[in-house]
Amino acid sequence: AQTVTQSQPEMSVQEAETVTLSCTYDTSESDYYLFWYKQPPSRQMILVIRQEAYKQQNATENRFSVNFQKAAKSFSLKISDSQLGDAAMYFCAYRTDSGNTPLVFGKGTRLSVIA
Amino acid sequence: DTAVSQTPKYLVTQMGNDKSIKCEQNLGHDTMYWYKQDSKKFLKIMFSYNNKELIINETVPNRFSPKSPDKAHLNLHINSLELGDSAVYFCASSPYRTSLYEQYFGPGTRLTVT
Numbered sequence: 001a002q003t004v005t006q007s008q009p010e011m012s013v014q015e016a017e018t019v020t021l022s023c024t025y026d027t028s029e030s031d032y033y034l035f036w037y038k039q040p041p042s043r044q045m046i047l048v049i050r051q052e053a054y055k056q057q058n059a060t061e062n063r064f065s066v067n068f069q070k071a072a073k074s075f076s077l078k079i080s081d082s083q084l085g086d087a088a089m090y091f092c093a094y095r096t097d098s099g100n101t102p103l104v105f106g107k108g109t110r111l112s113v114i115a
Numbered sequence: 116d117t118a119v120s121q122t123p124k125y126l127v128t129q130m131g132n133d134k135s136i137k138c139e140q141n142l143g144h145d146t147m148y149w150y151k152q153d154s155k156k157f158l159k160i161m162f163s164y165n166n167k168e169l170i171i172n173e174t175v176p177n178r179f180s181p182k183s184p185d186k187a188h189l190n191l192h193i194n195s196l197e198l199g200d201s202a203v204y205f206c207a208s209s210p211y212r213t214s215l216y217e218q219y220f221g222p223g224t225r226l227t228v229t
Contacts, residue, residue, distance in 0.1 A: 035217065039156075043203060045220035089156055100146035100209065102160035102171060103218060 002027045004094050006106035013082045014114050020067075021077045021109045023092030031097035034068070034075045039108075040088040048090070051075065053097075079111075087113045118142050121206050121221040128196055129229055136191045136224045138206030145210060147189040148218065149181060152203040161204075164189055193226075201228045 003026045013019035025034070036048040051059045051068050058066050063083075067076045079086055089110050093103040119140045128134055140147065148171075149161040163171035167183045178194045189206060206221040 043223045043225075045205065045207075045223075047217040050217060091158065100163065100165050100170070102148055102150075102163050103158075104160075105158040108156050 002029070002032075002094050002096070002104050004092050004104050004106040006090075006092055006109050008109045009107070010110045010112070012112040012114055013079070013086075015082055015084060017082055018078060018080045019082055019111065021079075021090050021092075021111065023075045023077070023106055025073050025075065025092070025094050027073070027094065027096075029096050033095045033097065034066075035093040035095070035103065036064070036066070036075075036077045037091045037093060037105075038086075038088045039091065040085075045091075049077065082113050084113050084115060087111055119206055119208055119219050119221040121204075121224050123224060124222055125225050125227075127227045127229065130196055130198060132196050133192070133194045134196060134226070135193070136204055136206075136226070138189045138191070138221055140187055140206075140208040140219070140221075142208055142219060144208040144219070145186055146208060147183065147186070148207045148209075149189065149191050150205040150207060150220075152205060152223070154202070158205070162189075162191075196226075196228045198228050201226055 005024045032053045034051045038046045049061045063080045065078045089108045091108045092106040122137045146165045148163045152158045161175045162181045164183045180192045183189045203223045205223045207218040209218045
């Protein structure tokens, strides 16, 4: 069974600084997808960024980027120029490439942004 | 326009009661899911439906019974509620043919059993 591990229960960052959230996963599959979801206090799950395992190039979305290391099964999220609105729970998630499989989530990292 | 909606958003009830949570998506997706988020924020799949057919049932007690009247709706009925059922329940949907597409989540239903 696939597992996703987020080793940092809590992180904090100064406004305008950069922070990296860690995620590792375990799978025997070769094709899969990885995601970072954000859950603010409103509890709505919001997709931040996605990565296809077959792509070597790291995904970027504005201030958000990932460092995808397939051999190491590592998928970290970097948030640049942190803003107060980035404060939230961040979940790393994995999904196999077989139709309609559910997401497997890590336990989340609570990010605080200090003004 | 709400993509995935859930009703109610909050539900407070007593042990032993039966309750339902409704979910609707207007995205035309084939697959719908129920996830449970516990008090420690851990999210775990409960059920998955594809075009009204149950395809995943993750060892959830049989007090939980999902029902999909059509592919746009997936409801969750819970019998004989227990204190441990208190959690946030999320409905989600996604297209069938590829895993690339994100899953779209509803706003969640916070269930409190007293």
